[in-house]
Amino acid sequence: MEIPYTINARPDTGLYNAKLGIWLFLASEVMLFGGLFSAYILLRVSQPPGGWPHGWLDVRLGTVNTLLLALSAITTLLAWAACKVREFGKFKFFHGCTILLALTFLGIKSYEYHDKWIHYEIQLTNGKIDDGHLIEKSADFDLAKKTGTVTLHGREVDNHVELMDLRSPAAQSAKLDEMTIAAADIKKMENYGPRHNTFTAIYFTLTGLHALHIFGGTLVIFYFWGPGSKLYKTDPERFTNRIEVSGLFWHFVDLVWIFLFPVLYLT
Amino acid sequence: METTVQQFPPFREGAAHHGHDDHGHGEHHEPNFWQKYIFSTDHKVIGIQYGFMALCFMLFGFFLMLLMRWQIAHPQMPVPFFGPILEKILGQPAAGGAISPELYNSFGAMHGTIMVFLGVVPLAFAAFGNYVVPLMIGAPDMTFPRINMASFHAFFLGGIVMLVSFFIPGGAAQAGWTSYSPLATTIPTNGQAFWLVGMVLLITSSLLGAVNFIATIIQLRAPGMTWMRLPWFVWAQFVTAFILLLAFPPLEAAGVLQLMDNVAGTSFFLPTGLAVGGQLADRSGGGSPLLWQHLFWFLGHPEVYVLILPAMGIVIEVIANNTRKPIWGYKSLVYSVLGVGFLSFIVWAHHMYLTGMGQKIATFFQATTMMISVPSVIILTCMFLSLWGGAIRINTPMLFALGFLPMFGIGGLTGLPLGLAACDLYLHDTYYIIAHFHYVVAPGTIFALFAGVYFWFPKMTGRKMNEFWGRVHFWCSFAFMNIVFMPMFVQGIKGMLRRMSDGGINYSAARVPNAIDALPGTAMQMNGVILWAAICLGIAQIPFIINLFWSISHGEKVGTNPWRATTLDWQTPTPPPHGNFAHEPHVTHGPYEYSMPGAAEDFTPQDAPADKTATAHKPAH
Amino acid sequence: MSEQPVSLNSYIRLCAVVFVVVLCTTASMIATSYAHIGTSNDWTLKVAIILAIAVVNAFLVAGYLMHLLSEKKLVYTVLIFTVFFFIGLVGLTMWAMHDFPPGTASH
Numbered sequence: 004m005e006i007p008y009t010i011n012a013r014p015d016t017g018l019y020n021a022k023l024g025i026w027l028f029l030a031s032e033v034m035l036f037g038g039l040f041s042a043y044i045l046l047r048v049s050q051p052p053g054g055w056p057h058g059w060l061d062v063r064l065g066t067v068n069t070l071l072l073a074l075s076a077i078t079t080l081l082a083w084a085a086c087k088v089r090e091f092g093k094f095k096f097f098h099g100c101t102i103l104l105a106l107t108f109l110g111i112k113s114y115e116y117h118d119k120w121i122h123y124e125i126q127l128t129n130g131k132i133d134d135g136h137l138i139e140k141s142a143d144f145d146l147a148k149k150t151g152t153v154t155l156h157g158r159e160v161d162n163h164v165e166l167m168d169l170r171s172p173a174a175q176s177a178k179l180d181e182m183t184i185a186a187a188d189i190k191k192m193e194n195y196g197p198r199h200n201t202f203t204a205i206y207f208t209l210t211g212l213h214a215l216h217i218f219g220g221t222l223v224i225f226y227f228w229g230p231g232s233k234l235y236k237t238d239p240e241r242f243t244n245r246i247e248v249s250g251l252f253w254h255f256v257d258l259v260w261i262f263l264f265p266v267l268y269l270t
Numbered sequence: 271m272e273t274t275v276q277q278f279p280p281f282r283e284g285a286a287h288h289g290h291d292d293h294g295h296g297e298h299h300e301p302n303f304w305q306k307y308i309f310s311t312d313h314k315v316i317g318i319q320y321g322f323m324a325l326c327f328m329l330f331g332f333f334l335m336l337l338m339r340w341q342i343a344h345p346q347m348p349v350p351f352f353g354p355i356l357e358k359i360l361g362q363p364a365a366g367g368a369i370s371p372e373l374y375n376s377f378g379a380m381h382g383t384i385m386v387f388l389g390v391v392p393l394a395f396a397a398f399g400n401y402v403v404p405l406m407i408g409a410p411d412m413t414f415p416r417i418n419m420a421s422f423h424a425f426f427l428g429g430i431v432m433l434v435s436f437f438i439p440g441g442a443a444q445a446g447w448t449s450y451s452p453l454a455t456t457i458p459t460n461g462q463a464f465w466l467v468g469m470v471l472l473i474t475s476s477l478l479g480a481v482n483f484i485a486t487i488i489q490l491r492a493p494g495m496t497w498m499r500l501p502w503f504v505w506a507q508f509v510t511a512f513i514l515l516l517a518f519p520p521l522e523a524a525g526v527l528q529l530m531d532n533v534a535g536t537s538f539f540l541p542t543g544l545a546v547g548g549q550l551a552d553r554s555g556g557g558s559p560l561l562w563q564h565l566f567w568f569l570g571h572p573e574v575y576v577l578i579l580p581a582m583g584i585v586i587e588v589i590a591n592n593t594r595k596p597i598w599g600y601k602s603l604v605y606s607v608l609g610v611g612f613l614s615f616i617v618w619a620h621h622m623y624l625t626g627m628g629q630k631i632a633t634f635f636q637a638t639t640m641m642i643s644v645p646s647v648i649i650l651t652c653m654f655l656s657l658w659g660g661a662i663r664i665n666t667p668m669l670f671a672l673g674f675l676p677m678f679g680i681g682g683l684t685g686l687p688l689g690l691a692a693c694d695l696y697l698h699d700t701y702y703i704i705a706h707f708h709y710v711v712a713p714g715t716i717f718a719l720f721a722g723v724y725f726w727f728p729k730m731t732g733r734k735m736n737e738f739w740g741r742v743h744f745w746c747s748f749a750f751m752n753i754v755f756m757p758m759f760v761q762g763i764k765g766m767l768r769r770m771s772d773g774g775i776n777y778s779a780a781r782v783p784n785a786i787d788a789l790p791g792t793a794m795q796m797n798g799v800i801l802w803a804a805i806c807l808g809i810a811q812i813p814f815i816i817n818l819f820w821s822i823s824h825g826e827k828v829g830t831n832p833w834r835a836t837t838l839d840w841q842t843p844t845p846p847p848h849g850n851f852a853h854e855p856h857v858t859h860g861p862y863e864y865s866m867p868g869a870a871e872d873f874t875p876q877d878a879p880a881d882k883t884a885t886a887h888k889p890a891h
Numbered sequence: 892m893s894e895q896p897v898s899l900n901s902y903i904r905l906c907a908v909v910f911v912v913v914l915c916t917t918a919s920m921i922a923t924s925y926a927h928i929g930t931s932n933d934w935t936l937k938v939a940i941i942l943a944i945a946v947v948n949a950f951l952v953a954g955y956l957m958h959l960l961s962e963k964k965l966v967y968t969v970l971i972f973t974v975f976f977f978i979g980l981v982g983l984t985m986w987a988m989h990d991f992p993p994g995t996a997s998h
Contacts, residue, residue, distance in 0.1 A: 627987050627990060
């Protein structure tokens, strides 16, 4: 059974079906990420002054990721262009690059997540706060039983507020040392995971959902690069359309990052 | 009604060079049971799958309501007959066969969720839309048949998740179908998380469906099927699909955020200083409960138009067909439905008048809410005016369509005091609201959906449903619907709040005789009347259910166009084969060319050969 | 498909230009973020500038890489409505959360 306009465009709209379909889907994705961004804006704006952290994310890693994705958007476009001019070898090369760039992005993201996971804020019984990355926990470390010690690489502050703006001169010039803390002195110990505050919550949610989209997109592109590429031999035009449609999805994912990066890393 | 796969197809697109379609090169192959009924990509099968599942869910949701009405009328008394069964299945929450407040709350939340997301939307949009829209526009199927199948299965999975949640420790979601934070996060049950996961699946299903519908209507209209020749049912489904496409995702986002609150300990919607059970909650705080409400109602309001527009579409089709004349005001109907769709996105905070909003913003939303009533009334007016001068033919679909008109009128008009902020301050969260929205959806939308079932049944099966029992179904449903819901307006105005598991008895004059605004005895007695009417309403559905199944094999056999209708869906064989049309239709007439002067019959199908006489194809406007 | 096959080289040229511009915009966003604007550490102005640059960036990706600039009217009509509704969502919600009757403000 033939459904019309799967490959050739319908004259009055100028579109083939899948192209219209993907743009409609992307419109819904704009509203999805838009909903999350609106949550971000509202949460941030309703914080009291000094309540929103700055500088908690590594700008260098974020910049590298931004450039990786931008480059992958370009290789995606070129992969499609190669299909259009029927240069299969170049298509394979460009989309191979796309996949590698995507995997590198995900690798860097995982590293960043891990960094937050081992970053602890420990409130001590004497009112001070120790903040830093975990080096080791002693074998008998047990918070409930109050035994053992934990060693952090970080600093000690008097007030939680000092931990909020890592771009401030005070934070920039702070010295980081190794500190060993006894479990008996710990009032509360929490890592910089989603529950730590609303910034980490929205950070993990936004970048997590984005990463899922990257992962899904990579799977689709890998499928077309690998097993799905045999359609090129039998129906190159239809295959090219698939590359175009999946490419549009990939470009959208890059678009989201274009806003995520400044919003989370630079402000 | 065997639908055998037809031998090679209807029409191909232009050039001959493409070629390898899904079924191979022009050979028969008979799909097995799984491919034909469970994993079918045919829009008609998918439509029926959706329809069947939706009707089952609606029946289940109705049953939940009956249990709630029992509890309201007889607080804490064991439910007759079903009490012991409930206790056996659910244990402690139904101890002694009575419905505990927690169980009542879960029934309330799930009744709403199931009726809206598993019942009405899948039936009105997905079932009728899937079956009828491709036929009406002259298409062989939807643009993306496999995505269509995926969307059904996502819906099915979502339904399973929702049903399973009844059986987990702590029970199903209990924070209302609106799932407001912080309650939705602090209730000690995983039912809320199940609800959120179920919602994500259902939203995914709707989004995939919406993409399919829009692409299909834009791309697959047969030659000659211009936008202004589309049956209005298709316009209604088109706008509905757009609403789903753009309004659902923010709720999906909010759902993810609330799921994070429930499962990962975040505080997106939890304010600083939240105390639970008298103790400060171990949460970072800094969140906003109002944020959830905004994101929820951003979908929540357009959702109600999703509930009503396909139903209005069905009513228009049935009225045109049974008055034997063109619909009055086709152009107005088209512009109105576009207007409703657009405005529906900017009225949502009229559900939030009591959240402490300032005057300016409340006035903004009040203004847009008043504005949206204009195109809605235009649509209803066109429906009424279409009856004027018509050769009205009474049959079961027409009875339900006619019944829709005053019922939707009542529902819509009672919405006006709610849209006005000052008045809503009193009426919010009372039974007035429950009466208002049930009038629009229950004797409103659901009546239209019944009309649709009786109307399109002959196209699906080649037989008509029994007319006598159809009328019994209609008159009994009509009577009992009104007895169930009309008293609720009165109860609401007298101050009875919604979601009270004891039916308001603790606020009644009997219990607190000196209280100024205690609920009077008359309001309390209505609970008993409503319970009986609800039971009778349930009994009135039995003839429908029996009629539906019995008529599949024993109904009066009819031809391909028993209603003598003009639209393309009635110009196909019955049931339509895979690919729908033997030859690509060429549309030359408008959608409602009934009783055209100079025509041979009292109806002119849309793909009839073009008539030379000027009057015969003058479009109705 | 509606487009004529063009040479791969013209696409490569286009991409090189876009990539260089993206490099520049990214650099300028980072610079703005670290710059000292005004006397106090006022983030509002910085955020506005950075977001404006991000919009330019997005425009490049959407316009050229997704060829939205040469796309059919239907597509960008859908997107314009989408953007309108998104602005409605954020704008009206922000307005609602900041408009209080006098004397009832939360924070």
